[in-house]
Amino acid sequence: MLKQALESILTEEESSELISAFDQIGDIIIVRIPDSLLSKKKIIGETLLKEVKIAKSVFYQASAVEGDFRTRHLEILAGEDKTETEYKEFGCKFTVDVENAFFSPRLSTERERIANQVNDGETVVNMFAGVGMFSIMAAKKKKCTVYSIDINPVASMLCEKNIASNKLLGKVISINGDASKIIKEQLENKSDRTLMLLPERSDEFLQSAIDATKSGGIIHYYSHIHADRKSEAGKLSEEHYLHVTPVKSEILGSKIVRPVGPRYYQTVVDVRITK
Ligand SMILES: C[S@@+](CC[C@H](N)C(=O)[O-])C[C@H]1O[C@@H](n2cnc3c(N)ncnc32)[C@H](O)[C@@H]1O
Numbered sequence: 001m002l003k004q005a006l007e008s009i010l011t012e013e014e015s016s017e018l019i020s021a022f023d024q025i026g027d028i029i030i031v032r033i034p035d036s037l038l039s040k041k042k043i044i045g046e047t048l049l050k051e052v053k054i055a056k057s058v059f060y061q062a063s064a065v066e067g068d069f070r071t072r073h074l075e076i077l078a079g080e081d082k083t084e085t086e087y088k089e090f091g092c093k094f095t096v097d098v099e100n101a102f103f104s105p106r107l108s109t110e111r112e113r114i115a116n117q118v119n120d121g122e123t124v125v126n127m128f129a130g131v132g133m134f135s136i137m138a139a140k141k142k143k144c145t146v147y148s149i150d151i152n153p154v155a156s157m158l159c160e161k162n163i164a165s166n167k168l169l170g171k172v173i174s175i176n177g178d179a180s181k182i183i184k185e186q187l188e189n190k191s192d193r194t195l196m197l198l199p200e201r202s203d204e205f206l207q208s209a210i211d212a213t214k215s216g217g218i219i220h221y222y223s224h225i226h227a228d229r230k231s232e233a234g235k236l237s238e239e240h241y242l243h244v245t246p247v248k249s250e251i252l253g254s255k256i257v258r259p260v261g262p263r264y265y266q267t268v269v270d271v272r273i274t275k
């Protein structure tokens with residue numbers, strides 16, 4: 001139906017491209033529009049708002065995800081100009097702010113994968129936690145304690161709100177600040193499992209992840225890998241990790257999390273470290 005509605009203003013090819021480039025998060029739609037269609041952005045916004053019944057706002061993503069906070073600039077196309085919304089995933093509810101704190105619905109499979117691996121009794125350090133998506137899903141599933149760190153005050157404030165609304169006070173602890181500094185000050189050798197979902201800067205923070213993790217603990221190391229063939233991306237990311245790590249590491253597995261550009265992939269390597 002959406003395709004049909006868009007085809008009244010776009011060609012079939014243009015509307016297919018647009019449909020693969022939009023995210024719906026609660027009652028907000030965010031659409032990436034190619035330069036060739038920018039002159040039609042208002043009508044695209046109005047059509048999406050009319051066709052997607054639960055949508056209250058349609059935004060155009062006017063910048064890449066950028067800066068230390070990994071946020072993006074959004075421009076309102078139709079509906080209410082508000083960027084905060086409620087989002088549900090696997091039985092957890094979240095308040096997210098799609099412009100002022102990082103959030104991606106495209107990581108839901110990875111969040112579920114990690115939550116399924118966490119064991120009862122674990123201490124988890126989530127170094128780049130955003131609004132607490134991974135932290136809350138893990139703590140909802142297992143009896144674990146999660147330290148949920150983020151440098152963006154808006155992300156940490158929303159994480160606190162999400163902890164309260166999912167009734168996880170004391171199980172997930174939101175800490176605002178630089179992950180390296182927080183680990184050095186209070187979390188050395190505390191974690192059974194450390195997540196480092198800041199793929200652009202993983203190598204820079206690897207030593208801090210190692211410092212946070214107990215000997216025998218697991219690190220989920222995310223990176224961006226260039227691979228000519230998709231099937232090689234996991235192996236290449238394992239090789240990259242083994243090349244940069246200073247500690248004895250047993251590779252438990254690796255996979256593509258999502259494509260991030262032509263022949264570019266976000267990957268994760270799961271490793272058990274010994275120190
Ligand atoms: C790619 S996002 C991941 C967010 C979260 N894990 C998720 O999946 O929703 C990276 C996050 O790292 C945070 N960040 C960047 N540098 C940081 C640092 N030095 N210490 C702690 N957090 C940082 C950003 O504010 C951003 O929220």
